[in-house]
Amino acid sequence: DIVMTQTPLSLSVTPGQPASISCKSSQSLLYSDGKTYMSWYLQKPGQPPQLLIYEVSNRLSGVPARFSGSGSGTDFTLSISRVEAEDVGVYYCKQSTQFASITFGQGTRLEIK
Amino acid sequence: QVQLQQSGPGLVQPSQTLSLTCAISGDTVSNNGVAWDWIRQSPSRGLEWLGRTYYRSKWYNDYAVSVKSRININPDTSKNQFSLQLNSVTPEDTAVYYCARMSSRRLGSWGQGTLVTVSS
Numbered sequence: 001d002i003v004m005t006q007t008p009l010s011l012s013v014t015p016g017q018p019a020s021i022s023c024k025s026s027q028s029l030l031y032s033d034g035k036t037y038m039s040w041y042l043q044k045p046g047q048p049p050q051l052l053i054y055e056v057s058n059r060l061s062g063v064p065a066r067f068s069g070s071g072s073g074t075d076f077t078l079s080i081s082r083v084e085a086e087d088v089g090v091y092y093c094k095q096s097t098q099f100a101s102i103t104f105g106q107g108t109r110l111e112i113k
Numbered sequence: 114q115v116q117l118q119q120s121g122p123g124l125v126q127p128s129q130t131l132s133l134t135c136a137i138s139g140d141t142v143s144n145n146g147v148a149w150d151w152i153r154q155s156p157s158r159g160l161e162w163l164g165r166t167y168y169r170s171k172w173y174n175d176y177a178v179s180v181k182s183r184i185n186i187n188p189d190t191s192k193n194q195f196s197l198q199l200n201s202v203t204p205e206d207t208a209v210y211y212c213a214r215m216s217s218r219r220l221g222s223w224g225q226g227t228l229v230t231v232s233s
Contacts, residue, residue: 049223
């Protein structure tokens with residue numbers, strides 16, 4: 001299985017300040033079709049995870065523009081340009097390049113200072 | 114919009130079978146462009162993908178190695194739903210279980226989650 005390692009595991013950010021989360025995979029997530037199947041999810045308290053970004057940098061419709069994803073190969077980053085109170089929760093990266101064995105990162109808890 | 118509604122018991126005895134169902138609205142279980150997954154979440158294991166069922170001219174399954182010997186995921190086309198069965202459960206199988214729809218390798222729709230506790 002591909003191991004997904006997130007850092008940091010927790011983050012405390014002042015509203016209006018930027019935040020970033022790193023996710024590293026144990027092997028390249030570049031698939032034979034030329035796409036990289038790395039996604040980011042946000043889980044708010046009491047809810048299932050919700051998709052934010054797919055294929056590294058594509059925001060799902062309705063996701064605010066302050067969220068962006070970047071990276072390639074084995075190193076990926078989720079960035080929030082200006083954190084808002086509604087952004088609290090746990091962020092997960094997930095790979096589905098290895099479709100028959102998808103794996104998630106451990107999660108990064110974002111709280112507001 | 115696709116909606117997934119989970120049902121099933123919240124308490125299962127050790128060594129018994131965990132059974133959950135996920136009813137689909139806004140799509141069909143036999144849609145040959147998507148897959149229907151089960152994922153669980155626990156403090157010790159985090160988010161753990163368990164397996165899926167999908168239709169591509171015939172039915173297929175993928176299962177996680179960690180549970181492969183004791184899991185079954187089956188579609189029910191007459192009720193437009195799919196189910197999870199996990200056999201020989203132990204307290205380590207205590208978790209919140211989610212069903213989800215996988216499309217273009219994205220989990221875009223999730224069920225509400227079911228806390229299943231394995232205890233006598």
